[in-house]
Amino acid sequence: EPEVTQTPSHQVTQMGQEVILRCVPISNHLYFYWYRQILGQKVEFLVSFYNNEISEKSEIFDDQFSVERPDGSNFTLKIRSTKLEDSAMYFCASSVVLAGDEQYFGPGTRLTVT
Amino acid sequence: AQSVTQLGSHVSVSEGALVLLRCNYSSSVPPYLFWYVQYPNQGLQLLLKYTTGATLVKGINGFEAEFKKSETSFHLTKPSAHMSDAAEYFCAVSDLTGANSKLTFGKGITLSVRP
Numbered sequence: 321e322p323e324v325t326q327t328p329s330h331q332v333t334q335m336g337q338e339v340i341l342r343c344v345p346i347s348n349h350l351y352f353y354w355y356r357q358i359l360g361q362k363v364e365f366l367v368s369f370y371n372n373e374i375s376e377k378s379e380i381f382d383d384q385f386s387v388e389r390p391d392g393s394n395f396t397l398k399i400r401s402t403k404l405e406d407s408a409m410y411f412c413a414s415s416v417v418l419a420g421d422e423q424y425f426g427p428g429t430r431l432t433v434t
Numbered sequence: 435a436q437s438v439t440q441l442g443s444h445v446s447v448s449e450g451a452l453v454l455l456r457c458n459y460s461s462s463v464p465p466y467l468f469w470y471v472q473y474p475n476q477g478l479q480l481l482l483k484y485t486t487g488a489t490l491v492k493g494i495n496g497f498e499a500e501f502k503k504s505e506t507s508f509h510l511t512k513p514s515a516h517m518s519d520a521a522e523y524f525c526a527v528s529d530l531t532g533a534n535s536k537l538t539f540g541k542g543i544t545l546s547v548r549p
Contacts, residue, residue, distance in 0.1 A: 364539070426477045
């Protein structure tokens, strides 16, 4: 069964460093998302991406964040200068269509900023 | 703005007992409602969803949920718990007011099943 994959599973970085989290969505999906979950808190929407551009972003997704689909398979989330409060589990998701469709989630990348 | 409330953080039931996980939502437009399950070290997996039509929705692994507009609820039930149901459960809501159907999640509930 097709699945969303994410690498790495765990990333440790120092404050101020840049990190890139990678995702491979399901191949025929058109909509891509990043969510994050800070320990003990809700899963929060960060950004959605369609047709090679951002469709919607949350207040969390400030200038320190960027997303890219550099080729036909990868979808990346970059954090330019990490802060302690960026420590969280980051989930990538994808879906075929828009309204009411299931979003398929990857297993997540746990980012720890020290 | 949409929101989801899942009261409590942990529910414990005996194997074979009824599972009831509560979810209430707030939405200014007709919602799409979802329940996702997360097993340890895995991603979120869809259990079931409500978009339109029949308000009682059946999902995988014997779970079902009923959309009650008057109560703004979408509670998840399973008649008989199994040990393999132990996991974290998330209720989520989406709509079409944005450019994409982003999901707004509740805090999640951890379900434990006692032998």
